[in-house]
Amino acid sequence: MKVGITEVAGRAGVSEATVSRVINRRQGVSRTTREAVEQAMAGLGYERQTQGQLVAPVTRGRSADDGRRSEGAAVLGRATAQHGLTQQRTCG
Structure with missing residues (x-):
């Protein structure tokens, strides 16, 4: 366990x-x-679980499934997109 x-x-x-x-x-x-x-x-013997932390929306007091995403999740999405564009430019 x-x-x-x-x-x-x-x-x-x-x-x-x-x-x-x-x-x-x-x-x-x-x-x-x-x-x-x-x-x-x-x-x-606690081990930190890191799976899902980067993709889970930050809810700040709201249910994660109420259809709204917080600013934190939106910022992460932009950062991820920018990283992808940077990778495309440098690798391909």
């Missing part, structure tokens, strides 16, 4: 949101809490 942030949060005694902030190196987490989460991750 893969260990998820729910298990890490339970072991560290924090919320899943706090675990997410630690994983993504966000601000707003004290050093003591960050260390507790990191210890829990190591103790449980």
Whole structure:
């Protein structure tokens, strides 16, 4: 069974949101809490899952399937398109 942030949060005694902030190196987490989460991750053998992170729309409080995409997803789409154009120009 893969260990998820729910298990890490339970072991560290924090919320899943706090675990997410630690994983993504966000601000707003004290050093003591960050260390507790990191210890829990190591103790449980947590491995960060990276599949899908680049293609999932950023929802900012909305359901991902309500038909709207946030600005974050749109920016990613433009960046991906620009990268593709750059690759075409340099490779072909």
